[in-house]
Structures are given as structure tokens and as C-alpha cells.
Amino acid sequence: xxxxxxxxxxxxxxxxxxxxxxxxxxxxxxxxxxxxxxxxxxxxxxxxxxxxxxxxxxxxxxxxxxxxxxxxxxxxxxxxxxxxxxxxxxxxxxxxxxxxxxxxxxxxxxxxxxxxxxxxxxxxxxxxxxxxxxxxxxxxxxxxxxxxxxxxxxxxxxxxxxxxxxxxxxxxxxxxxxxxxxxxxxxxxxxxxxxxxxxxxxxxxxxxxxxxxxxxxxxxxxxxxxxxxxxxxxxxxxxxxxxxxxxxxxxxxxxxxxxxxxxxxxxxxxxxxxxxxxxxxxxxxxxxxxxxxxxxxxxxx
Amino acid sequence: xxxxxxxxxxxxxxxxxxxxxxxxxxxxxxxxxxxxxxxxxxxxxxxxxxxxxxxxxxxxxxxxxxxxxxxxxxxxxxxxxxxxxxxxxxxxxxxxxxxxxxxxxxxxxxxxxxxxxxxxxxxxxxxxxxxxxxxxxxxxxxxxxxxxxxxxxxxxxxxxxxxxxxxxxxxxxxxxxxxxxxxxxxxxxxxxxxxxxxxxxxxxxxxxxxxxxxxxxxxxxxxxxxxxxxxxxxxxxxxxxxxxxxxxxxxxxxxxxxxxxxxxxxxxxxxxxxxxxxxxxxxxxxxxxxxxxxxxxxxxx
Numbered sequence: 001x002x003x004x005x006x007x008x009x010x011x012x013x014x015x016x017x018x019x020x021x022x023x024x025x026x027x028x029x030x031x032x033x034x035x036x037x038x039x040x041x042x043x044x045x046x047x048x049x050x051x052x053x054x055x056x057x058x059x060x061x062x063x064x065x066x067x068x069x070x071x072x073x074x075x076x077x078x079x080x081x082x083x084x085x086x087x088x089x090x091x092x093x094x095x096x097x098x099x100x101x102x103x104x105x106x107x108x109x110x111x112x113x114x115x116x117x118x119x120x121x122x123x124x125x126x127x128x129x130x131x132x133x134x135x136x137x138x139x140x141x142x143x144x145x146x147x148x149x150x151x152x153x154x155x156x157x158x159x160x161x162x163x164x165x166x167x168x169x170x171x172x173x174x175x176x177x178x179x180x181x182x183x184x185x186x187x188x189x190x191x192x193x194x195x196x197x198x199x200x201x202x203x204x205x206x207x208x209x210x211x212x213x214x215x216x217x218x219x220x221x222x223x224x225x226x227x228x229x230x231x232x233x234x235x236x237x238x239x240x241x242x243x244x245x246x247x248x249x250x251x252x253x254x255x256x257x258x259x260x261x262x263x264x265x266x267x268x269x270x271x272x273x274x275x276x277x278x279x280x281x282x283x284x285x286x287x288x289x290x291x292x293x294x295x296x297x298x299x300x301x
Numbered sequence: 302x303x304x305x306x307x308x309x310x311x312x313x314x315x316x317x318x319x320x321x322x323x324x325x326x327x328x329x330x331x332x333x334x335x336x337x338x339x340x341x342x343x344x345x346x347x348x349x350x351x352x353x354x355x356x357x358x359x360x361x362x363x364x365x366x367x368x369x370x371x372x373x374x375x376x377x378x379x380x381x382x383x384x385x386x387x388x389x390x391x392x393x394x395x396x397x398x399x400x401x402x403x404x405x406x407x408x409x410x411x412x413x414x415x416x417x418x419x420x421x422x423x424x425x426x427x428x429x430x431x432x433x434x435x436x437x438x439x440x441x442x443x444x445x446x447x448x449x450x451x452x453x454x455x456x457x458x459x460x461x462x463x464x465x466x467x468x469x470x471x472x473x474x475x476x477x478x479x480x481x482x483x484x485x486x487x488x489x490x491x492x493x494x495x496x497x498x499x500x501x502x503x504x505x506x507x508x509x510x511x512x513x514x515x516x517x518x519x520x521x522x523x524x525x526x527x528x529x530x531x532x533x534x535x536x537x538x539x540x541x542x543x544x545x546x547x548x549x550x551x552x553x554x555x556x557x558x559x560x561x562x563x564x565x566x567x568x569x570x571x572x573x574x575x576x577x578x579x580x581x582x583x584x585x586x587x588x589x590x591x592x593x594x595x596x597x598x599x600x601x602x
Contacts, residue, residue: 163508205543207464242506
């Protein structure tokens, strides 16, 4: 089968064998915001047309922001709790002009105890892939522009919450007074660790703590080269504290981090600094999730 | 005397009589960032040269970001606690090319229990003006790009903290995904109140709560016209909760709000929604503070 993990800024295509193993991966900076005027079929043919020609009957599963209003086809959210069975039931089938059938995976929605909705698109597939059919309770985090913290029970997603950590970092770095003191954004470990500590131990909440990135810079207590890392540590540390405040964690729980190299490493460092244990998910969680959803839908044997 | 409240984006000049009453006020969009290549004397002569010609011996006091590294003359911070006497002792006298003496007011610095410094420039003069020589403890807030919460005792500033509320609002509105759903920024009271309530009662901390501005918009639970007001309420409500968490408030304390019309009103609404009582400061707090500092320095009779 072919699995498409098609997000806002990137396109990833997995060629997956009958046992769920990834045979090949192609990536391109062809996220949905970069596809001109909705020409998604042309983009698909450009990136993986040769694979599709070679295996015309290949089942295709697509997940990510490609299933949103700004994507190829808007798929209604599937309510939580949900696992591969519910996601399979919510697949939307679409036939391209060339006659290829694509199955779009729904995103997930949940309404909190405070009556405020939350949503995800794309992460549900990664989570299903990372969790598999494992029995018991699992806690996961997917760092990013909008980080997701997730509780899964017996292979189904039962709770999640979004934290705007990555986007807050980006807009403060690019557009606020905090960015003006920064020199470069090469990681500086000591500054990152100091930011984590201030998130845990500093006075006030985030709106006050953010100003420390300015004053510590002004007073040369954090070097200009480290202010971006300090701010990153402050925000990631705050996210972890907020997330733990939303959850009742059993002792010794392990947090699975789903994400790419450097950012995943930062979260593992931050989780350890908070006194918790974390581990990276196996790679290709999206492909694994797409395979499990395709299986549940009966698209593959 | 002449009082100059010269900030990052605006210039205000007060003509003050021997009893401290404001005889005249001139304002101009001639903040320090808008004065080309440090031509501050030319800007001063352009805005109030006629006053200075008419009364050549007029004592001149200047406060605000004009006393910073980016301003006319950098005045070292005065440490907290400080009132009019300490600020008077820290005045820096500068004679212009035309032979006019200007006395620049120092900003204030403080180091928190968490060993992180905090600073203000310009607000110290407003606070001294608003508090005067009143005995007892006072709590004040100066809303803005970088809001200040302040405790004053017997006319001296004994504690303060900065919250980046206004700047976080601005960068999220202009540059984040939250701004994309917003339609206009006319105040919508119901949305502002809802933001205040979510700050108090919603699940998680600020990084999580921010995402509610997106989902409530996506699900049409807050109209597009109200999302900016919702975000404003969420941030101001969060600031108030953070500030109260830093302070031990005696019962029935009244919070004095120093600021301009609409923003001051929003803070008074938010303070009332938090179950506290607030009142606006008398107008021209800067001029009053400049007068008290000039008196303490013996510059006026």
C-alpha cells in the first residue's frame, strides 16, 4: 500500500509492504500551503506517479492537513475515544481524475470538561501507529507547532490536548522584542536547561517568565547566542508542567515522544529534567498507523 | 517646569505650574524609535521650542525610554525600593547644545527571589505621581506592551513585576494562526468576558488555553468578529491570575490602574471579573511624578 502523510509544510509518501514494513520513503517540501490553487492531484503524480504507474491497484491512505478545509477533501472529525477501527469507519474515499482511489483519514475531536473543543489532524494516525494494539494505558507527546499530549488506552486515543508551544516560540523569536536580543539559533544546552529550570521554579506564570528572556539578556546573564535556547527551554518546560497538571499520572509512567530528531531530543531532555522518564517512538509511526487503519478497513489482506 | 514623558512610540510634554498643576500638554508621535539618528535635541526644539524660548530658565525633567541605551542618554537603573527621593538622587543632568539643562530620571531594577532581574523605565515616574506621599500599602497596575504590577509602601516602590501581555497579544494577532480567524478588532464585550472566564476556569495553562481561541472560532462558538476580544480577555485574565499568585493581597485591597482610556477600562472590567476592586489613577500621573521628583531634587521651590 501507499501511505501519504501530507501536512501543512511537508509531503511524505511511504511504500508499505503486506506486513506493514516501510520499503521506501519519499519526502518533499510540497505541503498543502505550497500546492498552488489546490492542484493536489498534479502534486501527487509529480512526487509518486512512477510508483502508482508500476502498481496501479495499490491502496492509498492519506492523513494530515490534506484532509482539512484547506486540503484536498475535508473529512469530518471523528470523536474521541477512537482507535484504528473508528478511524477506518470514518475514511472518506475519493477517486482522482486518473481513476486512483484515495482513502482520507479523519482527524479527531474532543470536548473538554470545560466545554472547549480540541482537534488534531494527522497526529491520530501517528499515535495509532506508535501505540499499535498494546493493552494498557499509554502517555504520548507529539512536539511541534501545536504540540499534542495524548492518553491512549488499549490502543485507542481517550484524551488529548493541544499546546501552542512551537508557534508561540516562532512568533516571539521572529516578531517580538525577545528576538531582537538573540544572536543565532544554534542550540546552547546550558541556556536550554536554564530555561527549563525557570519554567519549573521561577516566580509567576508564563506571561511574567517570558520577560526573563529579555532581562537575563540585558544583564548579560544569558549570552545573546543562548537566548533562543533559553526561550525554547522556558516554553517546553512550561508545556510539560501544564500537561502534567491536566493529567493524573500513575507512578513510573513512561512518556513516548513522537517526532523528528532534534526536537524529540529536546523534549526527552525536558521530560528527564521534570523527573519523568521518556522514550522516542519507533520511526515511521505514520506509516504504521496507515497500515493498521487500512487493515481495519479491509483495504489490505 | 517642563516634564517630558518620552517613550518608544510617543512624546508627551507637560507644562507644569509651581503647585504641580498641568497648564498645558502637547503630544506627538515622536517616540524615540521615530527620531532619526539620535536627533533628539532637534525633535525637542520642534515640539516645544516655543515654550523653551518663552521661559529659558524652565527646569526640564525627562522620563521614559529616552533614558535608555536607545534614547538620548542612558541613565543607570536605580535599585528598588525607591521613591521620589531615590529617583531625584539618580537624576542625570545633561546640557544641550543650546545650553538647556535636562534632568533625566533613572529607571528602576529589582532582583526577584528567583534571582531573575526585572526593570522599568518611565513607569516609576507615573507610579510616584499616582501614589504621591500616601502612607500605607498600594497595589497598582500599568497595562501595556509590557504590563507592570507594582506594590508601593509609604510612597516608595517596594516590588514590581513585568508581564508581556500586550506584546504577546500583538504578535499572536498579527503573526500566528489565531490572527487568521479574526475579523476586525472592534471590541466585543461578550467575547472579552468569555476570554476572562476561560483564563480563570479553563483546563491547563496559557499554552493550552491559547488554542481555545482557534477551536472556539473553528466551531463557530465565538464569532470571527469576537476572536481578537476573546484573546485579549484570555491574556489579561491570565496576567491578573499570575500577578495575584505573586502577591499576598490583604482583603479588600484596591488596585489602581494607570493607563489610557480603553485599555484601562478593559483592565477595570477584568479586575472586577476576578472579584477585586479597581479604580483608575488620576490623569497626568507622569507630570505629577516629574513634579515630585523635581521637588525632591530641589530643582523647584
